[in-house]
Amino acid sequence: MNQLFTPVEIKNITVKNRIAVPPMVVYTWSDDTGHVTQKHIDHYEAIAKGGAGLIIQEGTCVNKNGRLADTQLGIWEDVQVEGLKKITDAVHRHKTPILVEIHHAGVAGIAENVVCPSDYECMIKGQLKKGRELTIEELHAIQQDFIMAVRRAYLAGYDGVEIHACHSYLISQFLNRRVNRRDDRYGQKPELFALEIIREIRKQTPSDFIIGMRLGGFEPTLEDAIAYARIFEESGVDFLDISYGFVQESTPVVPKDYPFKDIIYAAQKIKEAVSIPVFAVNGINSPELADKILEQTKVDMVDIGRGTLVNYNWANDAKEGRDVGTCLYCKTCMWRVDPTKCPGRLKHQYNLHR
Ligand SMILES: Cc1cc2nc3c(=O)[nH]c(=O)nc-3n(C[C@H](O)[C@H](O)[C@H](O)COP(=O)(O)O)c2cc1C
Ligand code: SF4
Known part of the structure; x- marks a missing residue:
């Protein structure tokens, strides 16, 4: 491995290797309170x-009305802080930095x-969703x-x-001009909703507090x-951290012979355009592929999502040259299992104990 186990600076933190665990919701453990278990x-x-x-905790909801599931973890009220702190304490015991993905x-x-x-209808996971346009008061309340x-x-x-500004969720809906057809300044400048949030959280948090963004690579x-x-x-x-945007309203265009996934192409191109660290994600299922992506695209980190669900020890095993396990792409983890x-x-555990 040439690059995977080299350190990288993210703001003031030296991250020990190039492996980030991206946010992955688990719906089976909490309940309607959104509390940590x-x-x-x-x-x-x-x-x-x-x-x-680096660990990025699962999409954690900023407002009970913005939930994806009635058991999603929450960060919408102060009483949730105590449980969240138990996660950060546990992770920090291993000297690993942890961020939380904030989501609506x-x-x-x-x-x-x-x-x-703006008013918008779409099918999401087989269900017809009819979104009503936010009033300006509601829009400002959600920014708040x-x-x-973030304060919590x-x-x-x-x-x-x-x-969380991708995957067809609220900020992705603002950024995608095929979805956001408002005729006020939040439509004329689709990035304004997120920009105002970023400016305010910069003011309200210390200068070493990291603010990252999961952005759609094709938006549209x-x-x-x-x-x-x-x-x-x-x-x-x-x-x-570059992932898919509002999927039904995006146009991915990638050279025909590009060796990696389309969304990794987007991360590569974005990396060429900015100076801050860029993460690539999706289907990175072996240390060799991870290393190749780092080398050829020049992105700074790779996200290992399902690989980590298969094997919590993915990074250590990769470092030591052991079998990291294989995701079967069965989607079981997507369905509240x-x-x-x-x-x-x-399967991995069975192979280890054979
Ligand atoms: C069970 C599961 C839950 C996920 N939850 C989130 C989430 O909360 N927020 C998010 O941005 N992406 C979420 N994702 C997407 C992952 O972060 C990642 O982008 C995706 O799994 C592709 O990476 P991989 O091929 O390494 O798994 C989820 C993916 C899975 C499999
Ligand atoms: S093997 Fe199936 S359940 Fe496990 S991470 Fe892969 S897709 Fe999810």
Whole structure:
């Protein structure tokens, strides 16, 4: 491995290797309160022990009405801080930095009256969603929810936050001009909703608190994403983690012979356009592929998501040249199934004890 186990600077933190564990919700452990359980604490501690350089905690909701599931973890009220702090304490015991992804689902949520930057209908996971346009008062109230969530994240001991601005959720809906057709300034300048949040959280947190962003690489086009990346870099964002944007409304264009996934191409192109660290993600299923992506695209970090669900020890095993396990891409983890039932994990454990 030439690059995977070299350190990298993210703001003031030296991250020991190039492996980030990206946010992955687990819906089976909490309940309607959105509170942390012992299972969450053990899960994140096990991931930290497994050797990844950086952990980004699962999408944690800033507002109960913005939830994706009625058991999603929450950061919408002060009483949630105590549980969240138990996660950061457990992870920090292993000298691993941890950020929390702050999230609002917008039209993709489970609330009865889902909201969106403008009236918008779409099918999400087989369900028709009819989003009602946010009033300006509601829009400002949600910005405030993000800001308060970041204050709580700071109090809970996170090293920073990752703003969830992709995967068809609320900020992705603002950024994608095919979804955001508002005729006020939040439509004329689609990045304004997020920019105002970033400016305020910069003011309200110490200068070493990390503010990262998970940004859509085609929102709706790569050119738009590159323009947003430059704007957010200028606004003080510390890193960009590039994933898919509003999927139904995006146009991925990638050279035919490109050796990696389309979304990794977007990360590569964004890296060429900015100076802050850029993370690439999706389907990076072996240490060799991870290293090749780092070398050939010049991105700074790779996200190992499902690989970590299969094997908490992915990073340590990769470093020592051991079998890291294989994700079977069965999607079981997407359907509210406890990660301990992951078929790839069971297979890996069986192989280890054979
Ligand atoms: C079970 C599961 C839950 C996920 N939850 C989130 C989430 O909360 N926030 C997010 O930005 N992405 C989420 N994702 C996407 C992952 O962060 C990652 O981008 C995706 O799994 C691709 O990376 P991989 O191929 O390494 O798994 C989730 C993915 C899975 C499999
Ligand atoms: S093996 Fe299946 S359940 Fe396990 S991480 Fe991969 S897709 Fe998810």
